[in-house]
Amino acid sequence: MKVLYITNIPSPYKVDFYNELGKYCELTALFETDASTERSEEWKKYCFDTFEGIILKGRRMSADTAFCPEIVKHLQKGLYDIVVLTVLASPTALLAAYTLQHRKIPYYYEGDGGFAGQASGVKATLKRYIIRAAEKCLSSSKEFDRYCITYGAKPENIIRYPFTSVKKADCLTEKLTAEEKKQWKEEFGVAEECAVISVGQFIPRKGMDLLLHCCKDLPENTGVYIVGGTPPQEYLAICEENHLQNVHFLDFMPKDRLMKFFRAMDIFALFTREDIWGLVINEAMAAGLPVISTDRCIAALELIRNGEEGYIVVNEDLEQMKKALLALTESSERREEMSARAIDRIQSYTIENMAAEHNRILTQKGNRS
Numbered sequence: 112m113k114v115l116y117i118t119n120i121p122s123p124y125k126v127d128f129y130n131e132l133g134k135y136c137e138l139t140a141l142f143e144t145d146a147s148t149e150r151s152e153e154w155k156k157y158c159f160d161t162f163e164g165i166i167l168k169g170r171r172m173s174a175d176t177a178f179c180p181e182i183v184k185h186l187q188k189g190l191y192d193i194v195v196l197t198v199l200a201s202p203t204a205l206l207a208a209y210t211l212q213h214r215k216i217p218y219y220y221e222g223d224g225g226f227a228g229q230a231s232g233v234k235a236t237l238k239r240y241i242i243r244a245a246e247k248c249l250s251s252s253k254e255f256d257r258y259c260i261t262y263g264a265k266p267e268n269i270i271r272y273p274f275t276s277v278k279k280a281d282c283l284t285e286k287l288t289a290e291e292k293k294q295w296k297e298e299f300g301v302a303e304e305c306a307v308i309s310v311g312q313f314i315p316r317k318g319m320d321l322l323l324h325c326c327k328d329l330p331e332n333t334g335v336y337i338v339g340g341t342p343p344q345e346y347l348a349i350c351e352e353n354h355l356q357n358v359h360f361l362d363f364m365p366k367d368r369l370m371k372f373f374r375a376m377d378i379f380a381l382f383t384r385e386d387i388w389g390l391v392i393n394e395a396m397a398a399g400l401p402v403i404s405t406d407r408c409i410a411a412l413e414l415i416r417n418g419e420e421g422y423i424v425v426n427e428d429l430e431q432m433k434k435a436l437l438a439l440t441e442s443s444e445r446r447e448e449m450s451a452r453a454i455d456r457i458q459s460y461t462i463e464n465m466a467a468e469h470n471r472i473l474t475q476k477g478n479r480s
Contacts, residue, residue, distance in 0.1 A: 114473060115191040116140040117182070117207050119198050120147050120175045121164060123366060124276035124390060124462075126157040131466035133161030136473065140164050141185060143203045147175035169203065176201035186210045193473050194218040196245070199238050208241045220245035220259075223274055224387035224409040227257040238262045249472065251388060252413040272468050275460040276390040281370055282397040282457055286450040295375040303334030303357070305440050308376040308400070310338040310369065310391045311383070313346070318382035318405070318427075320349060325382075325433045327353040333440050336376065338364055366394070373398030377446055378439050382424075382432055383408050396420065396457040401449030403435045414460070420453040 114136045118125060121142050129140050138161070145166050157164075169179030182203055186194070194211060196218050198204035211218045220242050242248060243263025250256050251274035259269055287295070296306070307329075311317035319337055323346060326335050335358045337346075342360040350358055364372060373379070379395035381404045389410035392402055396414065402421035404411035415421045422438070424431035439446055 112136040112193070112473065113191045114138050115185070115194045117194070117196045117198065117204070119143045119177075119201060121145070121157045121159075121166075122147070123157065126159070126164075127276070127278065127462050128465055129162045129164070130158075130160045131462050132469055135466065135470040138162035139191070141182060142166050143169060143177040143179055143198070143201060144171055144175065167203070172202060176203065178202040178206075180206065182207050183210050186214065186216065188214050188216050195221050195249070195473075196241065197221045199241055200234070204241065205237060208244065212244055217246045218244075219247045219249060220264075221249035221272075222251065222255055222259070224251050224255045225258040226254060226385070226387065226407070226409070227261040235262065247472075249469075252409050254409050254412055270472055272472065273460045273465050274388060274390075275393045275457075275462060275465055276366075277370075277393050277397040277457070277461055279461045279463050281394070282461060283374075283399045283454050284458075286399045286447060286454060287374060292374070292377075295371070299372055299375040301334065301336075301375045304332040305330070305378070305443075305446075306334045306336060306376045307378045307380055307436065307440070308336045308338065308373065308395070309380050309382075310395075311381065313339045313341075313343055316384050316386075318384050319346060321382040321427065321429065321432060322380055323349040323355065323358065324353075324429055325436055326355050326358055328433050329357065329436060330440050333357060334359060336361060338362070338369065338372075370394060370398060373400060376400055378403065378436070379421075380404070380432075380436065381408060381411070384426060386410065393457060393460055396453040396460075399450040399454045401439055401446055401453055403432070403439070414456060420449055420456050 132138055140162055167179035167181055169177040171177045196207055239262045242259055248259045248264045248269045249272050250259055250269050256269050260266060309322055338361045340363055373395055379400040379402045383405055384407055386408040389408045392410040395402055402415055405426040406423055407426040411423050415423055417423045422435040424435050
């Protein structure tokens with residue numbers, strides 16, 4: 112079976128997924144550009160092992176999209192059994208959709224996530240143009256189902272798949288013992304009895320300022336580790352104003368090191384104002400961390416049962432955020448219970464399972480063709 116994916120950049124999780132999916136089929140992936148200008152150099156360290164990856168030539172239009180007219184030559188009828196389009200907001204995606212529709216080549220649309228909003232204006236028209244014509248929509252979540260329906264997908268044409276960035280080898284199979292946790296803390300120099308971690312770009316959308324405003328109320332011997340680079344002056348001012356001695360700002364970490372660092376932590380918090388998924392939640396759960404996040408994070412809405420694997424709080428509600436943090440920082444028993452549930456919940460959200468499920472979905476399509 113010959114499969115073509117059309118996407119924007121070879122981000123690490125996409126390359127891992129394509130390398131796994133390439134074990135099942137003859138896979139080609141077309142990338143609009145080689146990397147995002149907003150990401151670290153680590154994102155450029157990719158290898159196309161089991162699939163053919165082609166970086167198209169074109170004019171960059173944004174941090175992670177480009178206009179690549181040469182995509183047209185790759186879209187010939189009969190060249191592939193299945194075409195999957197994964198980008199909406201780029202000229203290349205629109206050109207690909209137009210070409211596919213004009214040449215009467217069926218295609219699937221696949222998305223990582225998105226919140227359904229008001230479907231109006233030029234952008235909405237363009238999204239509808241791509242999604243409505245897709246034979247099937249591959250969706251990561253209930254929330255994204257609604258998004259696709261908003262832009263013209265029929266509910267019966269939506270197929271769910273497990274979206275993730277973690278491999279099976281990344282996932283703990285049982286929670287760490289107290290001794291194991293102590294060893295990981297010693298390896299990374301974490302002195303506090305309870306350690307909270309957050310990971311993300313230092314931009315307003317990620318809500319790191321909200322987490323900082325909660326830190327002054329945390330118990331003694333609780334540390335907060337924020338991974339994301341050099342903190343802006345705004346964050347430092349919050350720390351100074353509230354006399355926060357328990358906050359540690361850390362630079363970006365390669366994924367393999369971050370996955371180990373998670374094991375030295377006790378709680379993961381992401382007070383994001385909006386994330387159309389939030390893969391770092393998958394990664395934190397794979398390390399056995401209970402998660403606190405907001406109702407504007409699709410990964411949290413899809414993976415966290417409130418009070419089971421963690422807590423979901425209302426976006427920008429500082430009182431709820433403080434209450435959830437205190438509930439976990441003050442109770443090691445509750446953390447351990449949620450850790451075990453997080454590990455159990457994440458087992459099916461692996462790259463290997465994601466690829467196997469895609470193979471099942473795409474094989475069904477191939478058998479009908």
